[in-house]
Amino acid sequence: MKVSPIHAAVLEALADDDGRSIHGIASAIDEKPETVTGAAFALEEAGLVQVEEVDRTTVSLTxxxxxxxxxxxxxxxxxxxxxxxxxxxxxxxxxxxxxxxxxxxxxxxxxxxxxxxxxxxxxxxxxxxxxxxxxxxxxxxxxxxxxxxxxxxxxxxxxxxxxxxxLISVSTHTERTVTLSSAGAAAVEEGLEVAEQLGPVTPELLTSEDWKQAEFRPYNVTADPPLEIGGRVHPLRQMAERVKDVLIGMGFREMDGPHVDADFWINDCLFMPQDHPARTHWDRFALEQPERIDKLPDELVDRVEAAHREGVGEDGEGYRSPWDEDFARALALRGHTTSLSARYLSGRAIGELEPPQRFFSVEKVYRNDTLDATHLLEFFQIEGWVMADALSVRDLMGTFTEFYEHFGITDLEFKPHYNPYTEPSFELFGTHPRTGELIEIGNSGIFRPEMLEPLGVEADVMAWGLALERLLMLVTGAEDIRDVHGTLVDLEYLRTEEAIY
Amino acid sequence: MPVVDVDPDELRTLVGTEEKTDDELIADLFALGLEFEGRNEAGKFQLEFAPDRLDRLSVEGVARSLRYQYGLERGVYVPSVGRSNWTIEVDPSVPTARPYVTGAVARDVSLTEDTLTSLIQLQEKLHETMGRSRAKGAIGLHDLTMLQGDDPLEDGGASVTYRGISGDGGQFVPLESSEAMTPARVLEAHPTGQAYAGVVADYESFPAIYDEIGLFSFPPIINGQRTEVTTGTRDLFIELTGTDEWTIEKMLTIVCYALDARGASIESVTVEYPDRTHRSPDLERDRKHVSHARIERTLGIELTPDDVIDLLERAGLDAVREEDTDTYAVEVPPYRVDVLHPVDLVDDVGRAYGFNDLKPRYPEVGTVGTRHNRSRFERVVRELLVGLGFEDLLNFHLISERANFDRIGVEPTDDAVGGGQPVTISEPYSEEYEIVRTWALPSLCLVLENNTHRAYPQRLCDIGLVASVDRDERLKVTEHRTVAGVIATHDTSFEDAAAPLAAICRRFGLSLTTQPTTHPSFIDGRAATIDVGTGPIGIVGELHPRVVTEFDVEVPVAAFEVRLDGLQSAVESHNE
The missing domain is CATH 1.10.10.10 (Winged helix-like DNA-binding domain superfamily/Winged helix DNA-binding domain)
Known part of the structure; x- marks a missing residue:
């Protein structure tokens, strides 16, 4: 009979005995116990040995x-x-x-x-x-x-x-005893022919041509392979990239601009009254250092202030709120990337823009709020706007419907809403795939004349801000966005999070 | 955003639709923009809404909006206002910081526990919103029968006086107290006084309202107990003070509409300033104009003029088409504080039509999409790092000063990668997030620290924002993107960080030069500057054991950090 070297050694070690333990065989033939166990089971499968298992209790003193x-x-x-x-x-x-x-x-x-x-x-x-x-x-x-x-x-x-x-510890382990079967005994009697089996394929083997006669030792191909980690793009970043790809496909150009900006660009240009509750220090990431900038564009400041005080147009009314340039020069971490839209619309980012235009960004915004499952201090906002001579609410809705269809979300709900800088305004809601809950995923509207006129824009502009993290929640079913973002991230999450495409 | 508690049964009664189920009401309220947040312990709806329609801060206001929505009511409604014999005299001593006062009388009010709660809720919600936490405007409600008016002219009239007094210039027993107090004592010892002391902190004198008997109101802080409103109150005296006259008039208007909806009759009072006199409440309608073309353009639908007038009336407005134009003259009721421009009327038409009945369409606007140059380059570098086996992280840009500097051994004054004055937050919620990071290696060290129980090797990278103060910049801040990486495993050495950098440089056709340098976070003799032909743009080396152990890591760590813009400009000049 032709058998592998290890099988031959085990069979021969058993030849003179009624049965031996795995450890007994291992020390007799100088192999590892786990190698002997593997061989014993293979031989049992071939009908050459019997393996008996006995659970033994060991008692020892603590x-x-x-x-x-x-x-x-x-x-x-x-x-x-x-x-x-x-x-x-x-x-x-x-x-x-x-x-x-x-x-x-x-x-x-x-x-x-x-x-x-x-x-x-x-x-x-x-x-x-x-x-x-x-x-x-x-x-x-x-x-x-x-x-x-x-x-x-x-x-x-x-x-x-x-x-x-x-005072004692009691442990149980399985002890295996291996005995030759009659077929095994007969095979040993007849004499075993040892087949030379090869381990790793080596460069020497390949050049020597020995491989032509060789038999390859089978590996345990069912065993778990060693851990391989490898690189991957962060799942939220992947989602950001996917959003960018979709928007570029829909004709949008990407904006870029400062994270730390003057309140003028973050709020005043958006027709946000200076005594608006969102501009109090509790929500806003006001800076201690540096506190404010020295200079704003004079003419633009005048036009923005006039809109705040008097409104625009014949029937227009302004806010009954104080307006102070000093307040507008205060620096803050932007609470939304609409500050970028204001900069681009004003012509100060990349020059005057004529309709039609589409712009977007997928960038960080900051909110001075308590951390919980759905609110982070920093998160990504998908900002977008379309400028054309005539735009309607239906165009706005159609753009969202198109955008969200790319992510498999077709059950959008629009809730009429209020923003200081858009009218009409809508909040967008989608259904969470796991909890079934209706969650707010963004805010949108048509920019007000009080915002556009001072910026020098004569066309219609519709705009929105959507939360990227909320989109991720809708697409993957994640329920807590703190797992995703920040230095508290568990590497295990990144290593095991399912790939999305 | 404001949340208002509304009893669904009361709402059904006020609307006159007893057959509506709770679910139907919730859906109809959602269409109005009022989001159902849940129920309070008494089973009332908690409705959240945006702070534009402040007339909906009460169950009466919500009911009025639903009546318009259901078509049970149309057009502008203005309550009739009788004339009371009451006058509010404004004394020249009023604090200049709070010069305005107004008021009204409401008679035959029938108050139950529920309606009183609702009225107080309306008062509190108006304080929070339009009143800017009482700083801009505040309301005081009094039992009229407990007031005794002066009658200096002996013509049957009655008056109260708004004046300024010093902190110990008068005393009264405030609500929720049994002790007579001066204004100064109220601010010091009364819970409401303590809560709102900030509002009057800078005033040169304290606002006070007197009748013949004496001080009965200390606006905007608290009323006196003598005039407390209870379920037994039949006639109300309402006074408001504030820093903006329009604001307090509108707050008063909203309160008067709510009382009118409860069957009260509203009567005006005379407000006598030293130099002028007016009667309030002023329930005058406002008039705005909107063109037919603008409505059709913004809603994206075609409408007949009759449709438009019908929709405006269903929104609680009155409209007539002006002759030979396509313009409507629209009458706006006085409780609306949100109509600043004709676009607000377009929105009303849209809401009355039903925005969710509009059919979405993709706009026929041809544009070409592109990525920003910087973001395109960032993506390529990130993908190269991932290909080299790095796990891409998304760290916060905010960090603690301790992690950014002390723990990693760098000081703001160091002329080294990571040095620089940080951008600091003025009132951070947590000291974990108090500055904008000046470099990214501290963030990566925190991730290593939080993951010592996870399998090694850990090859982590972070391409993200860093910033520092730069007084020469227009925005006083310089921001740039950084590319940082750490390699942590049992046998990490310098080359493990240098090799991937060299690989990235090769992909861009650049050659990497590393020159010995010293850096407080790295081992001397195992740190080098990174130069790709344009001068130093970063650092690579083995982190000092002091730093590694500070972050509780028990394997050696090699690291690099390089400016993304530095790399990009080297690539661009190489390609020219």
Whole structure:
């Protein structure tokens, strides 16, 4: 019979025996036990051996058990000390005898409770009395037997008690015994032919042409491969890239601009009154350093201030709110990327723009708010706008419907809304795929004349800000966006998050 | 955004639609822009809405909007206003910081526990919104029968006086107290006084309203107990003070409409300033003009003039088409504070039509899309790093000063990568996020610190924003994108960080030169500047064990950080 070297070695090691343990075989043929186990099972499959499995219990002393085995159990030591000092059936003050017995700390409780449990004595009003002729101590003798590795005769109840006292540990493992089957015995009898099997394919093997005669040792191809991590683009970044691709496909150009900006661009150009609650320090990321810029474009400031104070157009009205250029020069981390839209629309980013235009950005915005499952201090806003001579609410809705269809979201709901800088305005809602909850995914509208006129725009402009994280939640079913973003990220999340496309 | 609690049963009664189920009401309210947030412990709807239609801050206002929505009412409604014999005299002593006062009388009010709660809610919500937390305008409600007016002219008239007094210039027993207090004492010892003390902190004197008996109101802080409104109150005296006259008149108007809806009769009072006199409330309609073409253009639908007039009336407005023009003259009721421009009327037409009945269409506007140059380059670099086995991270741009500097061993004054004065937040919620990071390696070290229980190797990269103060810049801040990477495993060395950098440079046709340098975060002799032909643009090396152990990492870490714009300009000049 032709067999592999390891199989031949195992069979031969069994030839003279009635059965051997895996470890016995391994040391006999100088192989690793796991290699022998693998070979034994393969040989069993081929009908050449039988493998018997027996669960064995091993009992061993814990550190505490070893100590007591040497010094004696605390209750026995206490008993002996009492007998030594006053004899049996005579009360003695507990304090005196503890010192005598050299028992202190937590051993006191152990000694007293076990003394009572074993019927060696009793305590009454701080005095201890021990009995004459105590019952034999099965626990002490069991400890000695375990130390001597002779565990067979120990009563199971005693073992349980010792395990509860944490003096021994009991573990179970499977022991396998391998025996030649009659077919195996016959094969050994007939003589085994060892087939030379090759391990790794090496450059030497390839050049030597030895491979032409060789037989390849089979590998365990069902085993788990080693961990490979590899690189990947962050899932939220991937979503940002996908959004950019979709918007570029829809004809949008990308904007870029400052994260730290003057309130003028973040709020005043958007017709946000200076006493608007969103401009108070609680929501806004006002800066301590640097505090404000020196100069704003004069003419634009005048036009923006006039819109705030008087409104625009014949019937126009302004806000009854204070307006101060100093306040407009204050610096903040932008709360929305509409600041970029204001810069581009004003002609100050890349020059005057004539209709038609489409622009977008997918960039970070900042909100001074408490962190929770759906609110982060920093998140990505998908900002977009379209400029044309005539645009309607239907064009706005059609643009969203088109955009969200690219992400498989077809159940959009539009809620009429209010923004200081758009009219009409809409909030957008989508249904979360896992929770079924209607979640707000963005805000949109047609820019007001009070915003556009000062910026020098004569055409219609429709615009929106959508939360990228919310889109990710809708697409992947994620429920907590804190897992995704920031230095608290769990690498395991990045390594196991399903790829999306 | 404001949240208002509304009892659905009360709403049904006020609207006159007893058959509507809660779910139907919720759907109809959503269409109005009022979002159902849940129920409070008493089972009332909690409705959230944007702060434009402040007339909807009460159940009466919400009911009025629903009546228009259902077509149960149309056109402008203005309550009739009788004339009371009350006058508010404005004394020259009023604080210059709070010069305006107004008021009204409401008679035959029937208040139950519920309607009183609703009225107080309206008052509080108006304070939060238009009143800017009472700073811009505040309302005081009083039981009229408890007031005793002066009658200096002996003509049967009654008057109260708005004046300014010093902190101990008068005293009264405020609400929720049994002790007579001066204004100064209220600010110091009364819970409401403590809460709103900031509003009057800079005033040169305190606002006070007196009747013949004495001080009965300390606006905008608290009323006196003598005139407390209870369920037994039949006649109300309403006073408002503030910093903007239009604002307090509109707040008063909204309160008067709510009381009128409860069956009260509104009566005017005379407000007598030293130099002028007027009667309030002023329930005059406003007039705006909007063109037919503008409505059709913005809504994207065709309408007949009759349609437009019908829709405007259903929005609670009155409209007539002006002869020989395509323009409508539209009458706006006085409780509307949100109509600044004709576009606001277009929105009303759209809401009355039903925005969700409009058919979306893709605009026929031809444009060409492109990426920004910087973002295109950033994407390529990120993909190269990922191809080299880096896990791309998305760290916050905000960080603690301690992580950005102290823990990694760099100081703001260091002339080294990571040095520079940071942009600081003035009132951060958390010290974990108090400055904009000046470099990205601290963020990556934090990720290593938080993931020591995860499998190594950890090859992490971060392409993101960093910033520092630069007084020469127009915005006083210089921002740029940075490319940072760390490699952490049991046998990391300098070359593990230098090799991927060299690989990226090769892809762009650049050659990488590394020159020895020193840096407080790196081991001396194992740190080098990165130069791709345009001068130093970054650093690469082995992080010092001081830094590695500071972040609780137990394997060696090699790192690099290089300016993305520096790399891009080298690539662009190489390509020229």
């Amino acid at each position: 550190a505490e058990g070893t100590t007591y085995e040497g010094e004696g159990l605390p209750e026995r030591r206490l008993y002996a000390a009492v007998v030594e000092s006053v004899g049996t059936e005579t009360p003695v003050a507990l304090g005196d005898v503890l010192a005598e017995a050299d028992i202190a700390g937590e051993e006191i409780d152990i000694a007293l409770s076990n003394l009572a449990r074993k019927g060696l004595g009793a305590i009454d009003s701080g005095e201890l009395t021990v009995v004459a002729d105590p019952p034999p101590d099965t626990e002490a003798s069991a400890l000695a037997a375990i130390a001597a590795d002779d565990t067979d005769g120990i009563d199971a109840a005693v073992l349980d008690q010792l395990e509860r006292r944490n």
